[in-house]
Amino acid sequence: xxxxxxxxxxxxxxxxxxxxxxxxxxxxxxxxxxxxxxxxxxxxxxxxxxxxxxxxxxxxxxxxxxxxxxxxxxxxxxxxxxxxxxxxxxxxxxxxxxxxxxxxxxxxxxxxxxxxxxxxxxxxxxxxxxxxxxxxxxxxxxxxxxxxxxxxxxxxxxxxxxxxxxxxxxxxxxxxxxxxxxxxxxxxxxxxxxxxxxxxxxxxxxxxxxxxxxxxxxxxxxxxxxxxxxxxxxxxxxxxxxxxxxxxxxxxxxxxxxxxxxxxxxxxxxxxxxxxxxxxxxxxxxxxxxxxxxxxxxxxxxxxxxxxxxxxxxxxxxxxxxxxxxxxxxxxxxxxxxxxxxxxxxxxxxxxxxxxxxxxxxxxxxxxxxxxxxxxxxxxxxxxxxxxxxxxxxxxxxxxxxxxxxxxxxxxxxxxxxxxxxxxxxxxxxxxxxxxxxxxxxxxxxxxxxxxxxxxxxxxxxxxxxxxxxxxxxxxxxxxxxxxxxxxxxxxxxxxxxxxxxxxxxxxxxxxxxxxxxxxxxxxxxxxxxxxxxxxxxxxxxxxxxxxxxxxxxxxxxxxxxxxxxxxxxxxxxxxxxxxxxxxxxxxxxxxx
Amino acid sequence: xxxxxxxxxxxxxxxxxxxxxxxxxxxxxxxxxxxxxxxxxxxxxxxxxxxxxxxxxxxxxxxxxxxxxxxxxxxxxxxxxxxxxxxxxxxxxxxxxxxxxxxxxxxxxxxxxxxxxxxxxxxxxxx
Numbered sequence: 222x223x224x225x226x227x228x229x230x231x232x233x234x235x236x237x238x239x240x241x242x243x244x245x246x247x248x249x250x251x252x253x254x255x256x257x258x259x260x261x262x263x264x265x266x267x268x269x270x271x272x273x274x275x276x277x278x279x280x281x282x283x284x285x286x287x288x289x290x291x292x293x294x295x296x297x298x299x300x301x302x303x304x305x306x307x308x309x310x311x312x313x314x315x316x317x318x319x320x321x322x323x324x325x326x327x328x329x330x331x332x333x334x335x336x337x338x339x340x341x342x343x344x345x346x347x348x349x350x351x352x353x354x355x356x357x358x359x360x361x362x363x364x365x366x367x368x369x370x371x372x373x374x375x376x377x378x379x380x381x382x383x384x385x386x387x388x389x390x391x392x393x394x395x396x397x398x399x400x401x402x403x404x405x406x407x408x409x410x411x412x413x414x415x416x417x418x419x420x421x422x423x424x425x426x427x428x429x430x431x432x433x434x435x436x437x438x439x440x441x442x443x444x445x446x447x448x449x450x451x452x453x454x455x456x457x458x459x460x461x462x463x464x465x466x467x468x469x470x471x472x473x474x475x476x477x478x479x480x481x482x483x484x485x486x487x488x489x490x491x492x493x494x495x496x497x498x499x500x501x502x503x504x505x506x507x508x509x510x511x512x513x514x515x516x517x518x519x520x521x522x523x524x525x526x527x528x529x530x531x532x533x534x535x536x537x538x539x540x541x542x543x544x545x546x547x548x549x550x551x552x553x554x555x556x557x558x559x560x561x562x563x564x565x566x567x568x569x570x571x572x573x574x575x576x577x578x579x580x581x582x583x584x585x586x587x588x589x590x591x592x593x594x595x596x597x598x599x600x601x602x603x604x605x606x607x608x609x610x611x612x613x614x615x616x617x618x619x620x621x622x623x624x625x626x627x628x629x630x631x632x633x634x635x636x637x638x639x640x641x642x643x644x645x646x647x648x649x650x651x652x653x654x655x656x657x658x659x660x661x662x663x664x665x666x667x668x669x670x671x672x673x674x675x676x677x678x679x680x681x682x683x684x685x686x687x688x689x690x691x692x693x694x695x696x697x698x699x700x701x702x703x704x705x706x707x708x709x710x711x712x713x714x715x716x717x718x719x720x721x722x723x724x725x726x727x728x729x730x731x732x733x734x735x736x737x738x739x740x741x742x743x744x745x746x747x748x749x750x751x752x753x754x755x756x757x758x759x760x761x762x763x764x765x766x767x768x769x770x771x772x773x774x775x776x777x778x779x780x781x782x783x784x785x786x787x788x789x790x791x792x793x794x795x796x797x798x799x800x801x802x803x804x805x806x807x808x809x810x811x812x813x814x
Numbered sequence: 815x816x817x818x819x820x821x822x823x824x825x826x827x828x829x830x831x832x833x834x835x836x837x838x839x840x841x842x843x844x845x846x847x848x849x850x851x852x853x854x855x856x857x858x859x860x861x862x863x864x865x866x867x868x869x870x871x872x873x874x875x876x877x878x879x880x881x882x883x884x885x886x887x888x889x890x891x892x893x894x895x896x897x898x899x900x901x902x903x904x905x906x907x908x909x910x911x912x913x914x915x916x917x918x919x920x921x922x923x924x925x926x927x928x929x930x931x932x933x934x935x936x937x938x939x940x941x
Contacts, residue, residue, distance in 0.1 A: 315845065333910075371927065375867045
């Protein structure tokens with residue numbers, strides 16, 4: 222049972238994650254978006270790429286002379302290339318004829334050969350006449366370009382007509398570029414609608430475009446402005462980074478300065494305290510008088526020895542002290558000397574003890590201030606570490622964000638440059654819809670998203686719709702995924718007990734494992750099976766306050782039907798249940814439609 | 815002004831018989847397309863120059879020839895020209911095909927340019 226609970230907990234945690242969408246489709250003048258499903262992926266964003274150039278070129282209204290000139294140029298170039306092809310064939314035939322003539326072929330034979338070449342010559346002449354006719358009609362052709370054509374013709378390379386076509390090609394490209402310019406008079410409108418499981422539709426905002434129910438159609442000019450706004454917004458965001466970074470550094474700097482000040486103060490206090498303790502120790506140092514007294518006694522003893530020596534000298538000369546007196550004097554001297562030695566040893570011992578006690582005293586005295594310094598250092602270190610770890614993380618995030626931002630800015634900048642270079646060509650119509658912005662609903666698999674593109678142009682009676690392209694997409698998730706739902710379950714207890722009820726309508730929480738398979742639309746959206754676990758608050762036994770039931774659940778038809786078999790975790794009784802969700806009928810009906 | 819002409823036969827004026835013979839041989843040559851240019855003004859010289867250039871080929875032998883008849887045709891030359899089908903007396907430029915049919919003809923220098931001369935030469939290739 223614990224295992225079941227663990228599994229259900231894992232299922233719940235997995236199912237609690239977003240079911241994101243990510244896809245990209247392209248809208249082209251062919252009338253269809255590429256792709257038909259919105260595979261669920263990392264984000265719930267559908268990117269819509271609009272081939273604006275092709276889209277608008279299909280409906281462009283250009284000055285007739287420009288269009289005609291382009292048409293003439295295309296025909297002229299084609300004619301020249303055709304002329305060249307037939308000219309090469311004809312020249313080959315003429316070379317053969319010259320060879321036969323040199324070999325002594327008769328006039329009749331030569332005539333036959335010329336006749337055979339005549340059809341090729343006619344085709345060549347026809348193509349060249351086409352070129353000449355188009356050339357005469359060209360009103361926009363630069364006279365200098367005509368001179369270039371003549372120069373290429375007179376130059377007589379192996380392929381003079383192809384050379385002439387080469388002269389005309391750049392001019393054609395230039396005219397085609399001019400032909401595309403007037404697209405700014407066109408207007409395009411893209412809208413998107415989301416149809417939820419209840420079958421109701423609502424508009425979804427398309428970035429850069431506005432929905433029909435919200436505001437009216439917006440022409441290209443607005444799109445260009447929108448591009449500018451996005452560009453400016455990106456720049457603004459980029460420029461916002463500077464002050465933010467500065468503020469961040471300033472905050473960190475203040476913190477560091479504060480820590481530094483605290484540390485310095487702690488060390489200064491500790492230093493002063495150490496100084497005081499050392500001074501105190503010095504004050505209690507063994508006093509000098511002890512030493513001086515010993516010295517005095519030593520000198521007195523020394524004087525007495527000297528006096529004794531002098532007495533001895535006198536006695537030797539036959540005067541003064543007798544032997545007994547001398548002996549007593551020496552005995553006193555030795556006694557005083559021994560006493561002096563003993564006192565000196567005692568003094569030395571005291572001194573030695575005093576000196577050996579200094580480190581201990583110092584340690585005892587300095588323990589307090591040193592501990593405070595250590596604590597201050599540790600505090601500062603921890604604060605710095607924490608602060609800089611956070612700052613480092615912030616900085617890393619900032620770098621990533623800045624990098625992304627600058628990439629976006631770079632892209633926008635290149636777009637802007639391209640727009641500038643192309644002289645007013647409409648901005649990119651690419652857009653995206655974010656299903657996360659759908660108010661009050663969470664898109665699920667099977668929902669429909671309809672994107673509509675409306676092309677309009679200025680007509681006699683105002684703006685006229687040129688073309689409408691609509692395509693529906695179905696929100697889809699492929700592979701295995703989890704789905705959580707609440708359901709009303711009619712539970713049945715198989716075992717009959719007089720004091721308990723046998724059927725109950727209960728709320729249940731179901732965690733289903735589902736699978737989406739590419740190309741299996743009926744399986745994915747209609748049958749839509751789900752297999753998982755359910756948790757229900759049972760109330761079969763009136764004597765028990767809480768009865769929790771866990772069952773294996775099978776859901777079918779997009780959660781329309783649930784059946785399950787499980788166990789009451791409190792009473793160990795088995796039970797089955799069946800559940801119906803009538804609201805799903807709307808979803809199924811919506812999908813069928 | 816004309817410069818070096820590589821593919822042009824300038825008919826001699828002092829020897830009508832020779833001129834007629836050279837003209838006849840040139841018109842009989844089935845390996846080339848002859849272009850006849852009449853007159854000796856600046857326009858004629860310009861046309862001869864262009865036509866000579868157009869008769870050139872970068873590689874291989876030329877399949878075109880220019881015949882410049884500067885003076886009024888003598889009786890002998892006129893007799894040869896008379897064999898050509900469809901030649902107008904007022905023509906200043908004409909191209910003849912291998913059947914001696916006049917396929918392109920201009921009676922005025924106006925409007926003549928290398929492109930028109932090229933088209934005229936091309937017509938001489940067809941029956």
